[in-house]
Amino acid sequence: MLYKFYKLYCNPLNDENFNDCKTYFGRIKNDIGIELQKTYHNILLTYCCMRQRLGDKDNIYSREALENSYEFINNAYYKNENTKYLHPVLFRNYVSQCLKPSDKRNLTKVIKKHANKIHPLEKDLMTKFGYAHLYYLEGKYNLVIESCKTLKNPKAFYRYDINNLLIKTNYALGKYEEIRETLHNYKAFIKNDKVLTENDKERYYFFIDRMNELNNCHNSYVDDEDIFVFEYLLNKINKKASFVMKNWITEKVKEAISVHYKTHKKKGINMRTRK
Numbered sequence: 001m002l003y004k005f006y007k008l009y010c011n012p013l014n015d016e017n018f019n020d021c022k023t024y025f026g027r028i029k030n031d032i033g034i035e036l037q038k039t040y041h042n043i044l045l046t047y048c049c050m051r052q053r054l055g056d057k058d059n060i061y062s063r064e065a066l067e068n069s070y071e072f073i074n075n076a077y078y079k080n081e082n083t084k085y086l087h088p089v090l091f092r093n094y095v096s097q098c099l100k101p102s103d104k105r106n107l108t109k110v111i112k113k114h115a116n117k118i119h120p121l122e123k124d125l126m127t128k129f130g131y132a133h134l135y136y137l138e139g140k141y142n143l144v145i146e147s148c149k150t151l152k153n154p155k156a157f158y159r160y161d162i163n164n165l166l167i168k169t170n171y172a173l174g175k176y177e178e179i180r181e182t183l184h185n186y187k188a189f190i191k192n193d194k195v196l197t198e199n200d201k202e203r204y205y206f207f208i209d210r211m212n213e214l215n216n217c218h219n220s221y222v223d224d225e226d227i228f229v230f231e232y233l234l235n236k237i238n239k240k241a242s243f244v245m246k247n248w249i250t251e252k253v254k255e256a257i258s259v260h261y262k263t264h265k266k267k268g269i270n271m272r273t274r275k
Contacts, residue, residue, distance in 0.1 A: 086117040207244040
């Protein structure tokens with residue numbers, strides 16, 4: 001197994017090596033101890049996170065990371081001789097990556113079965129954090145906003161997730177002015193962040209700028225006008241390899257373009273929207 005991990009990291013863009021590791025682990029899982037299983041999940045999760053930054057065009061590794069995190073939490077691999085508690089960051093990483101309605105079932109299980117395993121000092125905050133994300137997947141947007149209001153004094157790490165969730169929720173509700181206010185506060189918070197690297201800040205700034213543009217597109221768009229403003233924004237997004245919430249904003253811009261052409265009874269999407 002160690003040699004397979006060595007090959008995986010020596011050539012990190014080779015999907016065959018990743019699939020080989022998964023297949024091999026599936027064969028030997030029942031023959032190895034818990035500690036080695038934990039090691040496998042930790043190494044593979046680290047790889048999946050790295051691949052998302054290096055290139056994950058089809059979101060394969062974001063889904064792999066989610067599945068890996070679920071297995072790690074659901075099997076209580078977080079327990080060891082030093083602690084019995086589920087680390088809040090591990091819980092946060094899983095919750096914030098549950099992005100599809102199909103994730104609701106496992107997210108509900110993790111919240112109900114494992115949120116109470118978080119240290120008592122953070123259990124209440126993280127449980128509310130989990131439910132806020134679950135409400136979003138369920139389309140209960142007003143409950144999302146109410147839940148976010150109860151998240152008092154969240155650590156800096158979680159504040160980004162809460163802002164992202166509020167942006168997505170207010171977008172679903174068509175509350176563009178609320179989004180603008182959130183983005184303004186968001187930008188100021190990132191500027192003063194002493195932990196984020198300059199590269200990370202740039203990835204956030206790019207999202208904020210594109211999100212403001214998407215807001216402006218909706219505010220300026222008239223039903224019988226050209227859809228070019230959305231298409232131009234999509235081209236900008238496509239040219240950027242990676243930034244915060246790229247998949248989500250790409251999906252929303254494409255939805256706006258699709259609705260326009262369906263409304264105007266035109267087939268397909270203009271070639272300008274394609275790479």
